[in-house]
Amino acid sequence: MDDVLHERVREIIESVPAGTVATYGDIAALAGAPSPRMVGAILAEDGHDLPWHRILRANGTPAPHLVHDQLERLRAEGVLADGQRVDLRRYRWKPEDDSLA
Numbered sequence: 001m002d003d004v005l006h007e008r009v010r011e012i013i014e015s016v017p018a019g020t021v022a023t024y025g026d027i028a029a030l031a032g033a034p035s036p037r038m039v040g041a042i043l044a045e046d047g048h049d050l051p052w053h054r055i056l057r058a059n060g061t062p063a064p065h066l067v068h069d070q071l072e073r074l075r076a077e078g079v080l081a082d083g084q085r086v087d088l089r090r091y092r093w094k095p096e097d098d099s100l101a
Contacts, residue, residue, distance in 0.1 A: 009033060009042045016054045018077045020093035021086055023058050030095065054079075054093075060086040 008031045016022050024036035033039055036058070043052050053073035056062055061084050062070035071081050079091050 005031060005033060005038075006042055006046070009039055010046065010050060013039075013043070013047070013050045013052070013055060015095070016051055016093050018051070018054075019079060019091070021054050021056050021060075021074065021079060021088070021091050022093045023056055023060075023088070025058055026093070027055060056086055056088075060088045 009027060012027050012030050013022075024039040027033070027039045028036045031039070039055070040063075043050065043055065053062075053066075053070045054077075056070075061067070067084055071084065074081065074086065079086055
């Protein structure tokens with residue numbers, strides 16, 4: 001994997017503000033990554049120091065193995081889920097910084 005792309009993905013994830021969420025696809029599109037799965041791989045490998053809990057699947061749900069911890073962290077930031085799904089229309093991050101787009 002390209003180190004520049006890796007760092008770009010990390011930079012974008014780091015900029016997702018508390019109280020909002022983004023999807024793996026959102027991050028991939030902003031970073032120019034070839035797929036959302038690459039974003040997931042970067043988080044799994046090198047995301048412990050990032051706000052990983054703000055990144056969700058395209059349907060607004062956390063990965064099954066992270067669901068309880070992730071929803072708890074999001075709830076602490078004011079992001080509420082209906083069951084295990086976050087309403088992306090309400091909480092989805094819309095970057096205003098042109099340097100991210």
